[in-house]
Amino acid sequence: MTLAAPPLAVSTADRAESPSGARLGRVSGLGLGTAVIWLSLLVLIPLAAVVAKAFGGGWSGFWHAVTRHQAVQALELTVGSSLIVSLINAVMGTLLAWVLVRDSFPGKRLVEMVIDLPFALPTIVAGLVLLAVYGNGSPIHLDLYATQRGVAFALLFVTLPFVVRAVQPVLMALDTEAELAAACLGAGPVTVFRRIVLPLLLPAIVSGAGLGFARAMGEYGTVLLLSGGLAKAQVSSQYVYGQIQNYDYVGAAATATVLLFISLAVLVGLDLLQRRAARRG
Amino acid sequence: MSIETRGIVKRFGNFVALDNVDLTVESGRLTALLGPSGGGKSTLLRIIGGLETADEGSVRIAGVESTSIPAQKRNVGFVFQHYAAFKHLSVYRNVAFGLEIRKRPKAEIKARVDELLELVHLEQFADRLPAQLSGGQRQRMALARALAVEPSVLLLDEPFGALDAKVRRELRDWLRRLHDDVHVTTVFVTHDQEEALEVSDEIVVINHGKIEQVGTPSDLYDKPANDFVMEFLGPVTTLGGRLVRPHDLEIFPHHVDNGIEAEVLRLQRIGFEVRVELRAGADEPWAQLTRGQAEALELAAGSRVWVRPLD
Numbered sequence: 001m002t003l004a005a006p007p008l009a010v011s012t013a014d015r016a017e018s019p020s021g022a023r024l025g026r027v028s029g030l031g032l033g034t035a036v037i038w039l040s041l042l043v044l045i046p047l048a049a050v051v052a053k054a055f056g057g058g059w060s061g062f063w064h065a066v067t068r069h070q071a072v073q074a075l076e077l078t079v080g081s082s083l084i085v086s087l088i089n090a091v092m093g094t095l096l097a098w099v100l101v102r103d104s105f106p107g108k109r110l111v112e113m114v115i116d117l118p119f120a121l122p123t124i125v126a127g128l129v130l131l132a133v134y135g136n137g138s139p140i141h142l143d144l145y146a147t148q149r150g151v152a153f154a155l156l157f158v159t160l161p162f163v164v165r166a167v168q169p170v171l172m173a174l175d176t177e178a179e180l181a182a183a184c185l186g187a188g189p190v191t192v193f194r195r196i197v198l199p200l201l202l203p204a205i206v207s208g209a210g211l212g213f214a215r216a217m218g219e220y221g222t223v224l225l226l227s228g229g230l231a232k233a234q235v236s237s238q239y240v241y242g243q244i245q246n247y248d249y250v251g252a253a254a255t256a257t258v259l260l261f262i263s264l265a266v267l268v269g270l271d272l273l274q275r276r277a278a279r280r281g
Numbered sequence: 282m283s284i285e286t287r288g289i290v291k292r293f294g295n296f297v298a299l300d301n302v303d304l305t306v307e308s309g310r311l312t313a314l315l316g317p318s319g320g321g322k323s324t325l326l327r328i329i330g331g332l333e334t335a336d337e338g339s340v341r342i343a344g345v346e347s348t349s350i351p352a353q354k355r356n357v358g359f360v361f362q363h364y365a366a367f368k369h370l371s372v373y374r375n376v377a378f379g380l381e382i383r384k385r386p387k388a389e390i391k392a393r394v395d396e397l398l399e400l401v402h403l404e405q406f407a408d409r410l411p412a413q414l415s416g417g418q419r420q421r422m423a424l425a426r427a428l429a430v431e432p433s434v435l436l437l438d439e440p441f442g443a444l445d446a447k448v449r450r451e452l453r454d455w456l457r458r459l460h461d462d463v464h465v466t467t468v469f470v471t472h473d474q475e476e477a478l479e480v481s482d483e484i485v486v487i488n489h490g491k492i493e494q495v496g497t498p499s500d501l502y503d504k505p506a507n508d509f510v511m512e513f514l515g516p517v518t519t520l521g522g523r524l525v526r527p528h529d530l531e532i533f534p535h536h537v538d539n540g541i542e543a544e545v546l547r548l549q550r551i552g553f554e555v556r557v558e559l560r561a562g563a564d565e566p567w568a569q570l571t572r573g574q575a576e577a578l579e580l581a582a583g584s585r586v587w588v589r590p591l592d
Contacts, residue, residue, distance in 0.1 A: 177365035180332055181423070183352045184359040185379035185430055195382075199369045 047260065053253035065254035070231055074239035075258060081152040081235075082216035085159055086209040093163025093212075094205055100164070101171040119161045123221025130154055131225045146228035151235060154222045159212035166208030167201055174200060203277035210270045214263050282343035282433040282466050283308045284329055289338035291324055291490075298324045300490040302338070306434075306468055306483075311460045313477035314470045315513070316487035322470045323438055325487065329468065330436045331355045343433045358427030358465070362439040364419040366411035372398070372422050373407040379430035397425040400459070417448040421455075428463065437469035441476065453480050474514045478502065486510050518566040520590060529591040530568035532557065534578055540587030545580055555580075561588060 024032065055062050065071065100112060118126060134144040134153060144150030174197065182192045220237040227233040234242070236255050243252035284306040291299040298321045306312050314322040327333040329340055331352035339348045347355055367375050374381075376397055380390045398404045401421040403414075411419055420440060427435060440456070441449040457480050460467055471477050477484050478498045486493040486501065486509075494506040505511035511524055518527045521541055533540060543561035550556075555575040557568045568588065570578075580586070 175363070175365060175368075177361045177363060178367055180352070181359060181361060181365040181426070182367070182378065184330060184332070184355075184357060185382065185426070186353050186356070187378075187382050188353055191382055195378075196367055 050253050050256050050260065053249060054257040056250055056253075061250060062254050062257070065248075065251040066258055068251065070234070071236075071239060071251065071255050073231065074234050074236045075255065077148055077151060077234070078217055078236040078259075079262065081148065081155055082213050085152055085155045085216050086213040088156060089159055089163045089212050090205050090209040093160070093208060094167050094201065096164045097167035097171055101168055115161050115164055118157050118159075123158065123219070124224070126158060126222045127154065127225035130157060130222065135226065144226060146226075146230045146233045148233055150226045151223050151233055154226050155216040155219055158219055158222045159216050162212035162215065163205060163208035166204045166211070170201055170204040203273060206273055207270050210266050214266050217259055217263060283341075284434055284466065284468065285341040286325070286329065287339050287341075289325065289328060289335045289340070291321070291328065291333070291335050297490050299328070299335070302487075302490070302492060304485060304492065304495075306466060308343075308466050309464050310482045311457070311467045311480065312469075312483045312485060313481035314468060314485050314487055315474060315477040316472065316493075317513070318472055320488045321490040322472075322487045326436050326438055326468060326470050329434075330357045330359045332359070356430065356433050358430070358432030358435040360420070360423050360427050360435070360437040360440050362442045364411070364416070364423045364443075366419055366423065368411055370410075371407065372403055372409050372411065372414070375411065375422055376425045376429050378426060383430070393429060394425075397429055400428075400462075401425045415448075416444045417452055420444065420452065424456075424459075428465070432465065435465045435467045437467065439470050439472070441471075441473075449476075456480060478514065484514075486513060488513075516569070518568075519564050520561065520566045520588060521564065523590075525566070525590045527556075527567050527569040530566065531589050531591055532568055532570065532574075532578060532580070533587045533589070534584075535587065537587050537589055540589040543586055543588050545582055545584040545586060547582055548575065548580060559586070559588060 054065070057064075066075070096115065100108065100115075121129075130150075130153070131145070133140065134142055134150060136143060136145050138144075144153055179192050179196055182196045183189075187195065218237055219235070220241070223235050224238065227235065227238065229238065229242075236259055240252045240255050240259075243249075243255070284304070286302055286304045289299050289302040289304075290297070300321075302321075302325060304325070314326060316322045324333060328335045329342070331347070331350060335348070339346065341347060342355065342357065352359075367378065370378070373394055376394045377390050380393060385393075394407075395404070398407055401424060403418060403421055403425065406414060406418065406422075411422065414422065420443075424437075424440075441452050444452065453476055456469075469481075478501075481498060483495065484498055484501050485495045488509055494501060494510045496504075501510060501514050505514065508524055511517055516527050517524045518530070519525070520530065536542075541561045543559040543566075545557060546560055546565070547558040548555060549558070550572065553572060555570045555572055557570060557575065557580060559566050559568065566588065578586070
């Protein structure tokens with residue numbers, strides 16, 4: 001930071017050396033400026049525009065827009081199914097990660113690749129795949145077309161890799177001797193997992209589930225075909241799209257703002273959690 | 282509590298890690314399993330502790346047939362080279378772990394943990410996390426944790442291997458004193474002969490999956506069963522085609538009976554000792570003298586001397 005500090009700034013040596021008190025040099029100032037402009041153009045200004053649009057009709061206009069029956073129904077479905085999906089992911093993702101790290105079996109590499117597939121697939125393709133198997137005339141007689149369960153199912157599909165990929169590296173870095181030490185002290189396998197392994201995996205599980213939650217909140221393509229666009233199985237992103245089609249920009253922006261703040265809350269929550277985990281070392 | 286292994290065989294693929302090992306460790310002793318890396322000593326310790334299963338043979342701990350008892354029910358204290366600390370638990374909770382899962386009353390746990398923390402000199406670190414301790418402190422915590430459940434035997438796998446030389450030496454002395462207080466049958470694995478000689482009551486030398494010799498440190502040093510044991514424990518040099526200890530070589534400025542004529546190549550002073558490097562025919566032995574002896578002999582590079590092993 002003090003790399004290009006002009007001699008003028010060094011009035012007292014102590015102040016110049018402390019990084020928090022030091023003034024920015026020309027080079028780092030330029031870097032910071034570029035970063036701020038870039039972020040503003042890409043993220044901050046569009047976000048602010050959406051929020052401004054949502055409140056274009058004042059607080060009451062906003063409130064009216066988000067409390068409309070269909071808007072509430074869509075939000076409930078979106079948040080509710082995202083929460084359920086995150087919980088299921090936390091358990092199943094940890095299990096998958098465990099199997100991939102601790103067990104060796106033929107075809108393991110194939111499973112590794114299959115796990116990333118839902119994420120890599122274009123979402124509309126994923127939607128089509130799901131529709132083919134779980135839609136009307138399902139070949140396995142599991143018709144989830146236009147149901148809320150269908151939505152949750154599509155979200156499970158697309159968020160599968162998050163927890164697995166978050167937990168896997170932590171599990172690989174885990175000191176297995178600590179587990180042996182616990183066993184020597186009389187702990188059975190369940191106790192070892194609950195008291196020694198799980199506490200160390202928990203930050204990764206929560207952060208994976210959190211990222212999956214954020215993704216599920218905004219998912220559009222995968223859900224689109226299976227939900228059939230019917231009101232009872234419509235998620236918020238579909239609702240927003242529908243409002244824009246009806247030229248109701250304020251209604252669309254209002255729901256979008258709610259989604260935005262929920263995502264923000266999740267990010268802040270995850271950050272706090274990671275700070276706590278980092279302090280623990 | 283004694284430990285007995287009979288006919289232990291362990292293979293990893295084609296590699297024979299342990300080849301029919303019979304070992305008896307008497308109750309209350311501090312025994313070192315000593316040998317080069319890959320010799321099988323850690324594998325033997327892990328089999329005794331139930332962390333590894335033998336392909337053949339049996340283990341008895343305190344007279345109880347333990348071969349098929351899992352580690353969690355063997356009541357064996359195990360200390361690992363890299364501490365195996367429970368990173369998310371405080372020092373106190375680490376030590377309390379074994380007692381907590383045995384559902385002992387809180388007051389009893391507290392009394393026992395406090396006592397142990399005092400024993401390992403960590404009482405003021407009870408609330409710290411393992412990451413905030415030095416290596417030596419972590420290993421002492423691991424030792425207290427293993428002792429908390431009053432194990433019938435204590436097994437230590439290269440316990441000081443990850444520590445620097447100074448801490449190693451301190452902990453070594455401390456382990457010796459601790460054992461004199463606690464008297465639990467203790468077996469520790471080391472590849473450091475000095476550590477084994479200094480700390481243990483008895484040394485078991487293991488190489489290529491076999492026991493080479495068992496004995497007290499002075500037995501092994503003075504009466505090694507074979508060249509391997511002699512070479513592994515203490516310094517050796519070759520004179521007249523025979524292995525001898527360099528401090529067992531006598532040097533004379535004149536001809537003596539059974540003496541071998543040699544030329545001094547180099548003198549090297551290391552603290553109180555002087556290393557005399559010699560050439561005697563095809564051998565290049567070295568002798569360890571005190572500074573006084575070297576000065577009395579007026580040795581210098583190129584001197585002609587006669588060397589003879591002490592009887």
